[in-house]
Amino acid sequence: MDYRELLEGVVPEGVRRRLPRRVLRLGDVAVVRLYDGEAWRYRREVGEAVLEAVPGVRCVVAWRGISGVFREPVGEVVAGEGDAETVHVELGVRYKLDPTRVMFAKGNLREKRRLAERGLFDGASVFDMFAGIGYLSLPVAVHRDPEVVYCAELNPVAYRYLVENVRLNDVGDVVVPFLGDCREVAGLIPEVDVVIMGYLKGTLDFLDVALSKVRVGGRVMVHEVFPADWDEGRTAGEVLGAVPGGFEVEVVDVRDVKSYGPGLVHRVVELVRLK
Numbered sequence: 096m097d098y099r100e101l102l103e104g105v106v107p108e109g110v111r112r113r114l115p116r117r118v119l120r121l122g123d124v125a126v127v128r129l130y131d132g133e134a135w136r137y138r139r140e141v142g143e144a145v146l147e148a149v150p151g152v153r154c155v156v157a158w159r160g161i162s163g164v165f166r167e168p169v170g171e172v173v174a175g176e177g178d179a180e181t182v183h184v185e186l187g188v189r190y191k192l193d194p195t196r197v198m199f200a201k202g203n204l205r206e207k208r209r210l211a212e213r214g215l216f217d218g219a220s221v222f223d224m225f226a227g228i229g230y231l232s233l234p235v236a237v238h239r240d241p242e243v244v245y246c247a248e249l250n251p252v253a254y255r256y257l258v259e260n261v262r263l264n265d266v267g268d269v270v271v272p273f274l275g276d277c278r279e280v281a282g283l284i285p286e287v288d289v290v291i292m293g294y295l296k297g298t299l300d301f302l303d304v305a306l307s308k309v310r311v312g313g314r315v316m317v318h319e320v321f322p323a324d325w326d327e328g329r330t331a332g333e334v335l336g337a338v339p340g341g342f343e344v345e346v347v348d349v350r351d352v353k354s355y356g357p358g359l360v361h362r363v364v365e366l367v368r369l370k
């Protein structure tokens with residue numbers, strides 16, 4: 096049932112018509128995105144309607160976006176029981192999280208599936224510079240056979256979930272979590288075969304760290320937001336332009352992950368270090 100039908104006569108019709116059709120499910124928690132300030136005023140009514148309309152939901156989170164370096168969500172529980180901590184299963188990976196405290200981008204599923212399918216990771220050492228709760232590291236650790244996956248995460252809340260998720264997925268033999276800035280963690284680990292840079296809006300500022308940590312012949316996966324009308328060449332050029340002196344790289348792949356709002360796209364540019 097469409098939860099919006101339950102809101103007829105409960106919220107102003109103009110607000111009701113602009114409510115999102117889709118509600119995200121993370122485990123037994125429903126997340127409804129209310130970017131619109133007026134809709135946010137009716138978040139409790141919306142939450143009750145979602146709770147009634149969507150089967151198997153324990154509580155409802157109203158969500159407005161993410162903010163800051165930690166990518167912290169702006170959101171709260173508006174209906175149902177308990178807090179919003181839940182276990183969400185995606186591609187056979189168990190992610191424990193609380194969507195009012197840490198982000199979860201369902202739109203990154205396509206990239207997670209690609210990682211889970213890449214033989215490149217078998218036997219490889221990996222450095223996930225912006226690990227979060229294990230968004231990208233866990234599909235690699237669960238579905239491939241890496242030698243080791245070093246994870247850096249700066250936000251203590253996300254780090255706590257990362258440690259918990261390593262345990263939940265029984266990959267403690269390969270995943271090594273660090274709480275701290277990836278620039279400092281880089282000084283504590285050996286050179287690796289693959290670096291994952293799963294950050295957006297500022298990733299290129301960390302390219303020197305990634306390139307100094309990946310072996311010659313190894314790969315760096317750079318995530319960033321680009322104008323959607325930029326072709327592969329222009330996108331690759333932007334990343335190549337940020338490569339610091341002393342390094343030489345080749346772009347081996349440019350791929351889309353998801354749309355990132357009007358006119359923008361989240362892409363991965365994959366590099367091989369040549370020198």
Ligand SMILES: C[S@@+](CC[C@H](N)C(=O)[O-])C[C@H]1O[C@@H](n2cnc3c(N)ncnc32)[C@H](O)[C@@H]1O
Nearest residue numbers: 165200203225227230247248249250276277293
């Ligand atoms: C956008 S999230 C990861 C998103 C993820 N790639 C996905 O698939 O959903 C980026 C994470 O990087 C962390 N972070 C930001 N700056 C950092 C830094 N300098 N070192 C380590 N972690 C950092 C943030 O706390 C956040 O948890």
